[in-house]
Amino acid sequence: MDWAEHYPAYAVPAEADKDEQGPRRLTKDVTVADIGCGFGGLLVALAPQLSSDLLLGLEIRTQVAEFVQDRIRALRAQNASSSSPDLYQNIACIRANTMKFLPNFFRKAQLSKIFLCFPDPHFKARKHKARIVSATLNSEYAFVMREGGVMYTITDVEDLHRWMVGHFEAHGSFERVSEEEVESDGCVEVMRRETEEGKKVERNKGEKFVALFRRKADPPWP
Numbered sequence: 230m231d232w233a234e235h236y237p238a239y240a241v242p243a244e245a246d247k248d249e250q251g252p253r254r255l256t257k258d259v260t261v262a263d264i265g266c267g268f269g270g271l272l273v274a275l276a277p278q279l280s281s282d283l284l285l286g287l288e289i290r291t292q293v294a295e296f297v298q299d300r301i302r303a304l305r306a307q308n309a310s311s312s313s314p315d316l317y318q319n320i321a322c323i324r325a326n327t328m329k330f331l332p333n334f335f336r337k338a339q340l341s342k343i344f345l346c347f348p349d350p351h352f353k354a355r356k357h358k359a360r361i362v363s364a365t366l367n368s369e370y371a372f373v374m375r376e377g378g379v380m381y382t383i384t385d386v387e388d389l390h391r392w393m394v395g396h397f398e399a400h401g402s403f404e405r406v407s408e409e410e411v412e413s414d415g416c417v418e419v420m421r422r423e424t425e426e427g428k429k430v431e432r433n434k435g436e437k438f439v440a441l442f443r444r445k446a447d448p449p450w451p
C-alpha cells in the first residue's frame with residue numbers, strides 16, 4: 230500500500246527513507262476511518278477539526294470514490310497558496326469493500342475513530358447479512374481500533390439504530406458512550422450536519438439516531 234500517493238504532504242522524503250525497495254512511508258499513520266464515506270462531506274468537514282490526524286474515507290462505488298479523490302485534489306489546489314496550505318492534505322479516499330478487506334489496510338490498534346454514517350439499512354431480514362455492523366465485522370473493528378478509540382454511528386432508520394446498538398453492546402470489546410459525552414463530542418455535530426445523508430434527512434425533517442461505542446481494554450491473558 231503506497232500511502233504516500235494519498236497523503237503526499239506527509240511522505241517521508243526520499244533521501245530519509247531507508248527502505249528504498251518498498252512503498253514510500255508516511256511520517257504518521259492514518260488514525261481515522263470513514264467507512265462508506267459516500268461523497269466525502271464528513272472527511273472535508275473534519276479535515277480542519279482533526280488537523281493532526283490522517284483521515285481515510287473508504288467507499289465501495291468506484292465512481293463515487295473517484296469523485297471524492299477529485300474533490301480533495303481540487304480543495305488542496307485551491308488552498309495551496311492560501312494562509313493554510315496544509316488544509317485538506319490530511320484527508321484521502323480509496324475504493325474498497327470494507328466488509329471484505331478492512332484488516333488489509335490497518336494494523337492492530339491503529340485507529341482512534343471509525344465513522345459509520347448512514348450505512349445502507351438493508352431492510353429485508355434475508356439481507357441483514359449485508360449490514361455493515363455484525364458480530365463478525367465488529368470483531369474486525371475491534372482489531373483495528375486502539376483501546377479508548379471510538380466507533381461513531383448515525384442513521385435515520387430506527388430499526389438499524391437498534392440493530393447497531395444491540396450488536397455493539399453484545400460485543401465484549403465495546404461499551405456504549407454516555408449521552409453526556411456524545412453531546413460534548415465535537416465530531417458528533419459534524420456527523421449530524423455535514424454528511425450528505427445527514428443533510429438529506431434534515432431537508433426531509435427526518436430523525437437522526439446517534440450512538441457511540443468505546444473500545445475497551447482487552448482482558449489480561451489468563
Ligand code: SAM
Pocket residue numbers: 264265266267268270287288289290293325326327328329345346347348349424425426427
Ligand atoms: N456516509 C455517507 C453519508 O453519510 O453521507 C454515505 C452514506 S450512503 C447511504 C452508504 C455508503 O456506503 C454508500 O456510498 C455505499 O456505496 C457505501 N458502502 C456500502 N457498502 C460498502 C462497503 N462494503 N464498503 C465500502 N463502502 C460501502
